[in-house]
Amino acid sequence: MSEGRSRAAMKSQQLDDRKLRILLAVIDDYVHTAVPVGSRTISRKYETAFSSATIRNEMSDLEELGYLEQPHVSAGRIPTMKAYRLYVDTLLRDSRHPDEKEAQAVREFFFSRVRQVQDVVESTAGVLSDLTHYAAVALMPRQLDLKVISLQLIPMGSGTALLVIITDGGVIRNSVVHVSSAMDADSLYAISKVLTNRLAGHTLQEVTEMLATYSRYSGADTQVCMAIADMASQMARQTGSDTIAVSGSHNILYYPEYADVEKARAFLSVLETKERLLSLLPVVQEGMAVRIGQEMGVSEMRDCAVVCAPYRIGVGHYGLVGVIGPARMPYSRVLGVLDTVGDALTALMGEAVR
Amino acid sequence: MSEGRSRAAMKSQQLDDRKLRILLAVIDDYVHTAVPVGSRTISRKYETAFSSATIRNEMSDLEELGYLEQPHVSAGRIPTMKAYRLYVDTLLRDSRHPDEKEAQAVREFFFSRVRQVQDVVESTAGVLSDLTHYAAVALMPRQLDLKVISLQLIPMGSGTALLVIITDGGVIRNSVVHVSSAMDADSLYAISKVLTNRLAGHTLQEVTEMLATYSRYSGADTQVCMAIADMASQMARQTGSDTIAVSGSHNILYYPEYADVEKARAFLSVLETKERLLSLLPVVQEGMAVRIGQEMGVSEMRDCAVVCAPYRIGVGHYGLVGVIGPARMPYSRVLGVLDTVGDALTALMGEAVR
DNA sequence: TGTTAGCACTCTTTAGAGGTGAGTGCTAAC
DNA sequence: GTTAGCACTCACCTCTAAAGAGTGCTAACA
Numbered sequence A, B: 001m002s003e004g005r006s007r008a009a010m011k012s013q014q015l016d017d018r019k020l021r022i023l024l025a026v027i028d029d030y031v032h033t034a035v036p037v038g039s040r041t042i043s044r045k046y047e048t049a050f051s052s053a054t055i056r057n058e059m060s061d062l063e064e065l066g067y068l069e070q071p072h073v074s075a076g077r078i079p080t081m082k083a084y085r086l087y088v089d090t091l092l093r094d095s096r097h098p099d100e101k102e103a104q105a106v107r108e109f110f111f112s113r114v115r116q117v118q119d120v121v122e123s124t125a126g127v128l129s130d131l132t133h134y135a136a137v138a139l140m141p142r143q144l145d146l147k148v149i150s151l152q153l154i155p156m157g158s159g160t161a162l163l164v165i166i167t168d169g170g171v172i173r174n175s176v177v178h179v180s181s182a183m184d185a186d187s188l189y190a191i192s193k194v195l196t197n198r199l200a201g202h203t204l205q206e207v208t209e210m211l212a213t214y215s216r217y218s219g220a221d222t223q224v225c226m227a228i229a230d231m232a233s234q235m236a237r238q239t240g241s242d243t244i245a246v247s248g249s250h251n252i253l254y255y256p257e258y259a260d261v262e263k264a265r266a267f268l269s270v271l272e273t274k275e276r277l278l279s280l281l282p283v284v285q286e287g288m289a290v291r292i293g294q295e296m297g298v299s300e301m302r303d304c305a306v307v308c309a310p311y312r313i314g315v316g317h318y319g320l321v322g323v324i325g326p327a328r329m330p331y332s333r334v335l336g337v338l339d340t341v342g343d344a345l346t347a348l349m350g351e352a353v354r
Numbered sequence C: 001t002g003t004t005a006g007c008a009c010t011c012t013t014t015a016g017a018g019g020t021g022a023g024t025g026c027t028a029a030c
Numbered sequence D: 001g002t003t004a005g006c007a008c009t010c011a012c013c014t015c016t017a018a019a020g021a022g023t024g025c026t027a028a029c030a
Helices: A001-012 A015-034 A039-046 A052-064 A081-093 A100-113 A120-132 A185-199 A205-212 A223-241 A249-254 A261-272 A274-280 A331-353 B001-010 B016-035 B038-043 B052-064 B082-091 B098-114 B121-131 B185-200 B204-213 B222-240 B249-254 B263-271 B273-278 B331-353
Strands: A134-142 A148-157 A160-167 A172-178 A243-247 A289-292 A304-312 A318-326 B137-141 B150-158 B158-167 B174-179 B243-245 B287-292 B304-312 B318-326
Touching: A001 B121, A015 A052, A015 A081, A039 A052, A081 A160, A081 A289, A081 A331, A100 A120, A100 A331, A120 A318, A120 A331, A134 A249, A148 A185, A148 A223, A148 B150, A148 B158, A160 A223, A160 B158, A160 B185, A172 A223, A172 B174, A185 A205, A185 B185, A205 A318, A243 A274, A249 A261, A249 A318, A249 B263, A261 A274, A261 B249, A261 B263, A289 B318, A304 A331, A318 A331, B001 B304, B016 B038, B016 B052, B016 B082, B038 B052, B082 B287, B082 B331, B098 B121, B098 B331, B121 B137, B121 B243, B121 B318, B121 B331, B137 B249, B150 B185, B150 B222, B158 B222, B174 B222, B185 B204, B204 B222, B222 B273, B243 B273, B249 B263, B263 B273, B304 B331, B318 B331
Parallel strands: none
Antiparallel strands: A134 A243, A134 A318, A148 A160, A160 A172, A289 A304, A304 A318, B137 B243, B137 B318, B150 B158, B158 B174, B287 B304, B304 B318
């Protein structure tokens, strides 16, 4: 032990090449097996040049340096959060190499599923969880000052029309409203035109207020105005809070660290509560972000990690997609997938908005 | 034992009043506790008039009649699927009594969440799982011959427009299309009008074909026509398969019968696969339907039950909402909730469609 | 004839007691 | 600096024993 300590002290804090290789081997093995890795395994499977005893010494040093830990005295070692952090940091420093073949697959998978402007967020989460086999989240952040671009009433049948409100930032909503049955398509269009002229460029909040004050509006009856005001305020409320979609959260049950139902439940309950889920996600506008273990600040997520990539919605608006799973995660692959999906989303949203 | 058998034979197959009361007590207790019910429990908590020994005799008879079973010789009894079936059948025979106060709460909860025409199905599933704490499904069945009611292009910005297609049956979709940047709102409306006139009343399938043949259409450029054809065919494909939403599937983890991760996973994997999930659901157009255990014909669901209520979409179209959980389920409450939600949905869809 | 008290019996559940094996730390030799 | 060898630790498995819940059966009672 005293030898180990002196060696560690002597050998400096940053790892020499062999230590690093061994550490990476331990991480790699543990990521695949979820079983504490013994010195013999490393010497056999990875670092054939040295005996298990040598590896043992190195692993002992790595433990002292805080990169490995033992569940109990006579078990193999498992990587600490610090080790994952080191690993991820090297990955992040390298330029992305999303394995073009896989990236292509991602894009195909992605575009085959994400079609409706409406539910991009949900589809994306679905795609991501399918691809990674982890829980996936997609976040469309709060957009406070959405401006109305256009507003349209489309006849649906006797006395009803579909109201469509289009805003910048790609947010579109529709809702059924009752109108006087005398209205035909042309008069609805005329009203839509007047309304659009009058309301375009104003925020949803303003629209709500404007319609509430003018009870009657150049030909449109009060009922319609009220319905529109109602919908605008509802949209303002909805877009005023973050839209977040989670998918594949029960993938967690496939990982041995969650063989305990109690743990799985704790994990899932965090994902279920919007506020707690949001608190896990970092803010990113460029590159990728990874939060590991305690970095998330939620005790239930102590041994989890979240990997996130941003996507751009409008000019200054950024959304976020992410994957949540056990800290033992094939980061390289996950980072690649997220990078590709983020890019694809930016492209898609740019097209929808611009 | 010979005594029990002779008594059972003598006392006829249908249960006398006391047997029934005891059986219901066992079901009630088991539904709440998930622990095999002993004779003593019944005599203490429910049927104070008789001693445990008497109850024991009756329970022995009930076992012989197939309504109760013992996990092992010296355990209490648990209800069989036959018992649940009996219980549910009596409930179904009674006129619904959805406890007006709770029904009111359901309606409020329901209408506060279900707003968008688009995602009724998903919202409903969400509401249901929140209310019942079981997994919930909402099904919008395949609608083969959806006819286009209206079709509208709404300007969004330079070179893009939002295409909205409205069909009967309440199905509405929108999608962003590229248009010549020369088009202003009026010309888009003109095109929309021509297209609507020409296409309204035709099925999505027909629309796809029509647009594919006419490469050019009274002023609308080919690009737009192609985009519309593409979207129509996509809608036809989408509505041609059942839309199904699942929510709250991991509620299952809260029930002790799924303390085993393996079982929970099997359950969840059934809900994940659309085909297997659909196979669980009965066809109902009136009243309510309950499938218990083997009745579902899926081995993983051996000890589950599904409770379903229909809702009416259009003239002859029916959707379905349901709750899936362990066979040990407070059927009375669940039936009440589903009944209310089904009615609310019928009302909502009726409004959207008509 | 139905009901009840009593008792032997069964079977699960829990805790504890070896035994096994994987993996370590340390020492001494190379 | 590296390696072989060895004692040691501790999770995990299996086996056993004891406890406890609940039954079936018998015999007595109303």
